[in-house]
Amino acid sequence: MSHTSYTVSTRDQIAERAAQDIPDGAYVNLGIGLPTKIAQYLSNDKDVFLHSENGLLAFGPSPAKGEEDPELINAGKEYVTMLDGGSYFHHGDSFAMMRGGHIDICVLGAFQVAANGDLANWSTGAEDAIPAVGGAMDLAVGAKKVFVMTNHTTKTGDPKIVSELTYPVTGKNCIDRIYTDLCVIDVTDKGLAVTEMVDGMSFADLQALTGATLIDATK
Amino acid sequence: MSHTSYTVSTRDQIAERAAQDIPDGAYVNLGIGLPTKIAQYLSNDKDVFLHSENGLLAFGPSPAKGEEDPELINAGKEYVTMLDGGSYFHHGDSFAMMRGGHIDICVLGAFQVAANGDLANWSTGAEDAIPAVGGAMDLAVGAKKVFVMTNHTTKTGDPKIVSELTYPVTGKNCIDRIYTDLCVIDVTDKGLAVTEMVDGMSFADLQALTGATLIDATK
Amino acid sequence: MINKAEKNITDVLSQIKDGATIMIGGFGTAGQPAELIDGLINLGVKDLVIINNNAGNGDHGLARLLKTGAVRKIICSFPRQSDSWVFDELYHAGKIDLELVPQGNLACRIQAAGMGLGAVYTPTGFGTLLAEGKETRHIDGKDYVLEYPIKADFALIKANKGDRWGNLVYRKSARNFGPIMAMAADVTIAQVSQTVDLGELDPEHVITPGIFVQHVVQVQSASTSTELSDTAA
Amino acid sequence: MINKAEKNITDVLSQIKDGATIMIGGFGTAGQPAELIDGLINLGVKDLVIINNNAGNGDHGLARLLKTGAVRKIICSFPRQSDSWVFDELYHAGKIDLELVPQGNLACRIQAAGMGLGAVYTPTGFGTLLAEGKETRHIDGKDYVLEYPIKADFALIKANKGDRWGNLVYRKSARNFGPIMAMAADVTIAQVSQTVDLGELDPEHVITPGIFVQHVVQVQSASTSTELSDTAA
Numbered sequence: 047m048s049h050t051s052y053t054v055s056t057r058d059q060i061a062e063r064a065a066q067d068i069p070d071g072a073y074v075n076l077g078i079g080l081p082t083k084i085a086q087y088l089s090n091d092k093d094v095f096l097h098s099e100n101g102l103l104a105f106g107p108s109p110a111k112g113e114e115d116p117e118l119i120n121a122g123k124e125y126v127t128m129l130d131g132g133s134y135f136h137h138g139d140s141f142a143m144m145r146g147g148h149i150d151i152c153v154l155g156a157f158q159v160a161a162n163g164d165l166a167n168w169s170t171g172a173e174d175a176i177p178a179v180g181g182a183m184d185l186a187v188g189a190k191k192v193f194v195m196t197n198h199t200t201k202t203g204d205p206k207i208v209s210e211l212t213y214p215v216t217g218k219n220c221i222d223r224i225y226t227d228l229c230v231i232d233v234t235d236k237g238l239a240v241t242e243m244v245d246g247m248s249f250a251d252l253q254a255l256t257g258a259t260l261i262d263a264t265k
Numbered sequence: 266m267s268h269t270s271y272t273v274s275t276r277d278q279i280a281e282r283a284a285q286d287i288p289d290g291a292y293v294n295l296g297i298g299l300p301t302k303i304a305q306y307l308s309n310d311k312d313v314f315l316h317s318e319n320g321l322l323a324f325g326p327s328p329a330k331g332e333e334d335p336e337l338i339n340a341g342k343e344y345v346t347m348l349d350g351g352s353y354f355h356h357g358d359s360f361a362m363m364r365g366g367h368i369d370i371c372v373l374g375a376f377q378v379a380a381n382g383d384l385a386n387w388s389t390g391a392e393d394a395i396p397a398v399g400g401a402m403d404l405a406v407g408a409k410k411v412f413v414m415t416n417h418t419t420k421t422g423d424p425k426i427v428s429e430l431t432y433p434v435t436g437k438n439c440i441d442r443i444y445t446d447l448c449v450i451d452v453t454d455k456g457l458a459v460t461e462m463v464d465g466m467s468f469a470d471l472q473a474l475t476g477a478t479l480i481d482a483t484k
Numbered sequence: 485m486i487n488k489a490e491k492n493i494t495d496v497l498s499q500i501k502d503g504a505t506i507m508i509g510g511f512g513t514a515g516q517p518a519e520l521i522d523g524l525i526n527l528g529v530k531d532l533v534i535i536n537n538n539a540g541n542g543d544h545g546l547a548r549l550l551k552t553g554a555v556r557k558i559i560c561s562f563p564r565q566s567d568s569w570v571f572d573e574l575y576h577a578g579k580i581d582l583e584l585v586p587q588g589n590l591a592c593r594i595q596a597a598g599m600g601l602g603a604v605y606t607p608t609g610f611g612t613l614l615a616e617g618k619e620t621r622h623i624d625g626k627d628y629v630l631e632y633p634i635k636a637d638f639a640l641i642k643a644n645k646g647d648r649w650g651n652l653v654y655r656k657s658a659r660n661f662g663p664i665m666a667m668a669a670d671v672t673i674a675q676v677s678q679t680v681d682l683g684e685l686d687p688e689h690v691i692t693p694g695i696f697v698q699h700v701v702q703v704q705s706a707s708t709s710t711e712l713s714d715t716a717a
Numbered sequence: 718m719i720n721k722a723e724k725n726i727t728d729v730l731s732q733i734k735d736g737a738t739i740m741i742g743g744f745g746t747a748g749q750p751a752e753l754i755d756g757l758i759n760l761g762v763k764d765l766v767i768i769n770n771n772a773g774n775g776d777h778g779l780a781r782l783l784k785t786g787a788v789r790k791i792i793c794s795f796p797r798q799s800d801s802w803v804f805d806e807l808y809h810a811g812k813i814d815l816e817l818v819p820q821g822n823l824a825c826r827i828q829a830a831g832m833g834l835g836a837v838y839t840p841t842g843f844g845t846l847l848a849e850g851k852e853t854r855h856i857d858g859k860d861y862v863l864e865y866p867i868k869a870d871f872a873l874i875k876a877n878k879g880d881r882w883g884n885l886v887y888r889k890s891a892r893n894f895g896p897i898m899a900m901a902a903d904v905t906i907a908q909v910s911q912t913v914d915l916g917e918l919d920p921e922h923v924i925t926p927g928i929f930v931q932h933v934v935q936v937q938s939a940s941t942s943t944e945l946s947d948t949a950a
Contacts, residue, residue: 070485070486071486073695091485092485093485093486093649095649095694095695097695098890099820100744100747100890100893101890101892101893102890103693103694103695104649104694115889116746116747117747117748117888117889117890117891118889118890119744119745119747119890120890121744123744123745123747128687128889130682130683131647131648131649131651131682131683131685131694132687133651133685133687133690133693133694134687134688134690134887134889134890134892135690135693135892136892136893136894136895136896136897136924137744137770137820137823137824137827137893137894137897138599138824138825138827138828138896138897139693140824141599141820141821141824141825142598142599142600142667143693143695144600144821145599145600145601145821145825145839145840145841146597146598146599146600146667147600148667148695148696149695169846174809175797176796176797176801176804176805176808176809176815177796177797177815177817178794178795178796178797178798178817179794179795179817179818179819179820179847180794180795180819180820181794181819181820181821182819183819183821183822183841183842183845183847184819184820184821184822184841187840187841187843188600188821188840188841214845214846215844215845215846216845217844217845218843218844218860289718289719290719292928310718311718312718312719312882314882314927314928316928317657318511318587319511319514319657319660320657320659320660321657322926322927322928323882323927334656335513335514336514336515336655336656336657336658337656337657338511338512338514338657339657340511342511342512342514347656347920349915349916350880350881350882350884350915350916350918350927351920352884352918352920352923352926352927353654353656353657353659353920353921353923354659354923354926355659355660355661355662355663355664355691356511356537356587356590356591356594356660356661356664357591357592357594357595357663357664357832358926359591360587360588360591360592360832361831361832361833361900362926362928363588363833364588364592364606364607364608364832364833364834365830365831365832365833365900366833367900367928367929368928388613393576394564395563395564395568395571395572395575395576395582396563396564396582396584397561397562397563397564397565397584398561398562398584398585398586398587398614399561399562399586399587400561400586400587400588401586402586402588402589402608402609402612402614403586403587403588403589403608406607406608406610407588407607407608407833433612433613434611434612434613435612436611436612437610437611437627592832592834596837599825600839600840601825601837601838601839601840601861602838602839602840602854602856602857602859602861603837603838603854603856603861604829604834604836604837604838605834605835605836605837606833606834606835607833607834607835621835621836623835623836623865624835624865626835628834628835628836632856632857653921654921655921656920656921687889688886688887688888688889688922689921689922
């Protein structure tokens with residue numbers, strides 16, 4: 047198979063693309079790691095309310111050097127600041143926001159996403175690994191829309207978008223949209239619908255890099 | 266049967282007697298009606314924390330004339346005041362205090378109390394009566410100790426302390442102690458143990474006014 | 485730029501349609517959103533299901549709403565009061581359905597809805613008429629009744645202050661059901677005595693974070709002057 | 718005259734015996750009651766069951782407690798962190814039991830205990846390894862897992878200010894598990910940065926009412942200076 051020449055999106059470009067789909071007024075939880083970057087690309091003329099598992103709503107960017115407060119951190123244990131109009135609450139209320147369907151959008155990282163929207167992002171199932179789950183399973187089942195932000199394939203080139211998960215599941219049928227360095231995919235009842243691809247990418251090439259059947263919805 | 270001459274306790278005397286058994290530091294919910302009187306007899310050298318279903322802890326006595334605040338009422342919808350060290354909270358937290366076993370003592374009124382500690386105080390089962398329950402069932406199952414304060418018999422002389430309830434139950438096996446205008450009764454595994462009687466009362470006479478077998482534990 | 489602070493009660497309430505399930509805050513008249521209820525009456529919607537601790541007092545507020553015949557069913561813990569004559573008459577005439585719920589089960593079923601739980605086992609009401617026909621379970625030495633969440637299309641609540649992001653603080657015992665109803669309804673409309681600038685509410689003191697509130701309406705009177713009954717609940 | 722304000726950490730902690738189940742507040746080191754944990758280490762009790770979101774960071778606080786071998790089992794949501802080497806070694810050596818609970822289920826199981834519920838149906842974890850063997854139920858179109866309360870003999874938490882009746886307020890994101898753990902333990906011991914006079918805490922602003930707190934100990938340092946890791950949770 048011949049490959050066309052295409053431009054792979056950088057992490058910042060994926061974040062920027064995902065940020066465009068977050069509307070004014072959305073309550074959003076950005077997962078630890080890659081999704082956190084999205085915050086940098088949210089337009090200033092939008093009010094987007096960032097939620098953190100550990101009891102923050104409407105937190106802001108990192109503090110200035112020297113202004114860090116060990117008691118003002120996000121779920122990734124990074125220093126943050128609080129916006130005017132923010133609030134603190136306990137873990138019970140925080141997870142009520144998540145589990146109770148009050149968060150509009152969460153964006154999570156992924157080890158694998160299956161064609162039916164199953165997500166794996168908490169465990170590789172490796173024999174001697176120490177398991178850890180945090181709030182991933184709560185976000186997967188609780189947010190109104192769950193997006194994934196990930197590289198299209200692993201470092202070794204294996205597909206992360208697969209027909210069925212081989213890693214332990216985080217949440218069943220939970221993913222609505224996937225942002226990768228190659229494309230944007232909507233998880234629909236009919237299957238994985240590719241709505242956008244990076245410049246120069248052909249649908250056939252994208253399909254070849256994907257472990258599940260894709261639908262071309264770019265037109 | 267000949268009756269000895271005995272002194273019936275007034276409502277205030279029952280309240281005063283019950284108040285003696287409330288220890289320093291107790292968290293207490295006083296039911297609407299008769300039990301409310303107990304607050305007047307709590308010694309000033311005790312810190313007794315009064316809880317109200319509608320979200321008050323450590324409320325105080327009635328306000329001075331002209332100082333009433335329609336937004337500072339107790340569960341009986343009477344005006345109250347707040348002590349230094351009091352707190353407001355929502356209905357969820359308020360009933361967590363009750364259902365979760367955090368209230369040390371609640372004192373309830375009663376239509377009937379059965380020998381096994383069953384309480385009836387929410388409905389007479391009358392055909393056309395409008396049912397209403399409020400927080401009675403929550404207090405009955407949730408408080409660490411549940412006391413009843415009641416007249417020993419109904420206005421028509423029928424026993425309120427009975428072998429089995431004839432009115433609809435509020436809570437099963439929930440009553441620990443009964444204060445009446447004639448005596449104090451502990452509900453024990455062995456039965457209803459009379460620990461105190463009013464002056465001049467004989468055990469036989471008390472038994473005759475009671476619909477369940479009593480144990481004389483006054484000695 | 486999100487501004488949840490609304491100027492006009494009529495406009496805000498116009499999204500409520502016939503058949504809606506509506507939580508109304510308040511314990512008796514304390515915390516009852518009188519102006520929102522008046523607005524609801526003016527709107528003229530019918531066939532409503534109302535969730536409130538009581539079933540109205542006197543001839544105003546919730547009682548007046550009932551009197552218009554707009555309410556098909558009420559879910560509450562303490563309908564019978566000395567001044568609940570409006571409800572009493574409707575009930576005896578068979579013109580309103582009543583689902584009687586122990587007050588703590590009312591609270592925890594509303595909380596379960598807000599928290600996204602499917603059901604809870606509660607000890608309250610076990611063995612009573614109010615648990616008849618309900619599933620029960622013996623857990624760790626104690627008996628429990630299975631109770632399901634109570635959700636609503638709308639919550640109408642009363643708070644003291646609110647900002648344009650919907651953050652709320654309450655006043656004294658008017659807080660009661662407000663915070664948990666706000667969490668359990670699809671759309672929460674809060675009437676406030678005062679709308680304040682963003683940042684005026686200390687993040688440590690916010691009781692209902694804005695995520696649970698869709699609309700904030702400042703009303704002229706704080707409706708705290710309503711006469712109170714001295715009856716039970 | 719009730720005075721829950723205690724002067725001496727050692728005295729307060731001496732009621733904790735071998736085999737106790739202890740909730741420890743904090744998310745990472747934010748809200749972790751460092752001084753109480755140090756006191757617990759000095760007490761030398763063994764065979765403990767610890768409930769915390771994490772399993773210790775670095776070589777201090779909870780990690781140091783683990784290192785002493787005093788902990789038989791830990792119930793947490795996120796043990797694996799870049800600086801959780803103490804736990805990692807114990808776990809790989811089979812010297813500690815781990816019950817891994819999704820963070821929201823940890824929170825709501827603690828809440829269920831505090832609220833006196835027998836069990837709850839939660840959607841979190843359905844169909845995953847962490848729900849294996851657990852009872853499930855399909856309710857109103859969605860799948861749920863039956864989860865039981867997590868209670869404790871003691872909760873050790875960190876608050877910002879407290880009074881002699883046990884009322885507490887917290888500081889920023891150090892609040893996290895404090896309020897719900899205080900509700901779920903038989904005995905809650907709160908370390909505070911400042912003890913204040915009765916009445917100094919506004920009743921509207923109290924986060925944990927004193928009913929949930931048995932002891933308040935003021936500590937010298939606010940233990941906010943502890944170095945933080947930049948790892949995940």
